[in-house]
Amino acid sequence: MFKNMRRSDRELSQEEALVILEKCSFGVLSVLGDNDYAYGVPLNYVFSNNNVYIHCAKQGFKLDSLRKNPKVCFTVVGATETLADKFSTNYESAIVFGEAIEIIESEKIEALKAFIYKFSPDFKEEGMQYIEKATSATTVIKIESQKITGKARR
Numbered sequence: 001m002f003k004n005m006r007r008s009d010r011e012l013s014q015e016e017a018l019v020i021l022e023k024c025s026f027g028v029l030s031v032l033g034d035n036d037y038a039y040g041v042p043l044n045y046v047f048s049n050n051n052v053y054i055h056c057a058k059q060g061f062k063l064d065s066l067r068k069n070p071k072v073c074f075t076v077v078g079a080t081e082t083l084a085d086k087f088s089t090n091y092e093s094a095i096v097f098g099e100a101i102e103i104i105e106s107e108k109i110e111a112l113k114a115f116i117y118k119f120s121p122d123f124k125e126e127g128m129q130y131i132e133k134a135t136s137a138t139t140v141i142k143i144e145s146q147k148i149t150g151k152a153r154r
Contacts, residue, residue, distance in 0.1 A: 002097060002147045010151050012092070017150025020078045020094040021047040025119070027076040029054065029143075031065040031100075039065055045074070046114040052096050052143040053103075053111040063139060070099045074143055092152040098143040108140045 005011045012020075026044050033039030041062055046053045052074050056062060066072070078092040103111060109131065116127030 005149060005151065007151070010153055012094075012150030012152055014148065014150075016152070017094040017148050018047075018050075020092055020150055021052070021076055021096065021148070024076045024078055024094075027052070027074050029062070030073040030075065031062065032069045032071075033061070033065050044115075044119065046111065046118050048111075048114055050145045050148065052098070052145070053114065053140060054143070055112065055115065055138050055140050058137060058139050063141075066100045066141065070101065071097075072100050072143055073097055088153070090153050092150070092154070094148065094150040096143055096145045097147045097149075098145040100141050100143050103140050103142045107142070108138075109135065111140045111142070112138070 026042055028040045028042050030038055030040040039061070043054055043056075074096040076094045078094070079090075080092075081090040083089060112131045112135065113128070116124060116131065120127050
């Protein structure tokens with residue numbers, strides 16, 4: 001179903017890949033867009049129970065693409081360091097392959113709370129009020145992971 005990593009010597013354990021997904025704040029969601037062109041959009045996310053959660057407006061190109069084909073790739077790049085004298089880079093990254101589904105009701109609220117806890121931990125009370133006001137205008141997508149990989153040069 002999924003190909004093996006070519007540079008297996010740089011492949012991270014599942015646990016190491018999960019750490020990268022948990023600690024980072026931004027990633028790139030890649031979908032199949034119009035005319036079979038790939039479309040990658042950078043966005044913030046939360047990672048919980050091996051799933052990636054993103055939020056967006058109720059309409060737009062990203063949602064149109066997900067509704068046509070829910071299979072996605074979500075890529076996160078962690079720490080990097082340019083090694084100028086070696087013409088190389090130290091890096092760490094993780095990729096989630098999965099299917100995107102819109103979530104509703106209590107799961108949607110829990111995902112939005114996770115965004116508040118991650119990105120605005122000092123404003124939890126205000127965040128809960130914001131969620132109450134914005135929930136109906138917000139779509140939350142869960143990427144149900146089918147495969148998670150990690151790669152690094154350290």
